Amino acid sequence: MVKVDRFIEKAIENIRRQVDGKALLALSGGVDSSVCLVLARRAIGDLLIPVYIDTGLMREGETERIVEIFGDAGLRVVHAEEQFLEGLRGITDPEEKRRAFGEVYLRVLEDVAREEEVEYLIQGTIYPDFIESLGGIKSHHNVKGLPDVYEFKAIIEPIRDLYKDEVREVARALGLPPEICERMPFPGPGLSVRILGEVTREKVEIARRANRIVEEELLEKFRPWQTYAALVGKGTGVKGDVRAYGWIVAVRAVESRDGMTAQPLEIPHEVLMRLASRLTSEIPEVTHVMYDLTPKPPATIELE
Incomplete structure (x- = not known):
């Protein structure tokens, strides 16, 4: 030290x-x-x-x-x-x-x-x-x-x-x-590495809203070393009894000491369900929510 x-x-x-x-x-x-x-x-x-x-x-x-x-x-x-x-x-x-x-x-x-x-x-x-x-x-x-x-x-x-x-x-x-x-790490390239594929203004705005919701739900209560939402692609959903082809959001929350290794936080099921509900209702373009359970290694903390 x-x-x-x-x-x-x-x-x-x-x-x-x-x-x-x-x-x-x-x-x-x-x-x-x-x-x-x-x-x-x-x-x-x-x-x-x-x-x-x-x-x-x-x-x-x-x-x-x-x-x-x-x-x-x-x-x-x-x-x-x-x-x-x-x-x-x-x-x-x-x-x-x-x-x-x-x-x-x-x-x-x-x-x-x-x-x-x-x-x-x-x-x-x-x-x-x-x-x-x-x-x-x-x-x-x-x-x-x-x-x-x-x-x-x-x-x-x-x-x-x-x-x-x-x-x-x-x-x-x-x-x-x-x-x-005690500020949570945020990647230098910002939300661009939380958007798999090409970065566009529309995707940035959706990722920004998704990250706000995830931080509101997880930061204060669970104190993760890092937590965020990433756009990982699109999938078919149903909204208002009508087909919706919307964004898939991956939520990640990890604990770590120095960022070299990390373990996913055990988030209660009801909290994850509330996250999914908020993300899909408050962001109309989102149809799917997933929780990333992969430690580092083999994954890195950010998806990109």
């Missing part, structure tokens, strides 16, 4: 050593990038420019909440929904999807860097991101999913050697609020 106080001291020293001017901080609002924000702010002060990219693939109310929490930190918000949807257009392969997301992600940050005359990028990559990316399991957008050529003088990753549980320890030591310290 990481020695928190020593890690914080060393991380701040390393950022000061590597950055000799202004730097962008890619802030998602999750615990990883939030820890990097505090470390970098202590290291270089007002030379840090935190940037939040609204990809259009976020959970319901996500952008508004991030602005509410971090607005006083000089946060710059970039609305880039159209760029990401265009970059993902026609792509169905999960790895190609992640690389396409990474391409748009970096180019949007480069645009901001040119405007602000910034040469450095700081991001919250953690050790499992490298393990999965370099091990060929999946290309995280901030590792193998990044383009090989970029305009930044350097990309700095202060917590790249930490696991998620260690990042949470550091977050608590830095005095971040519990809402951030």
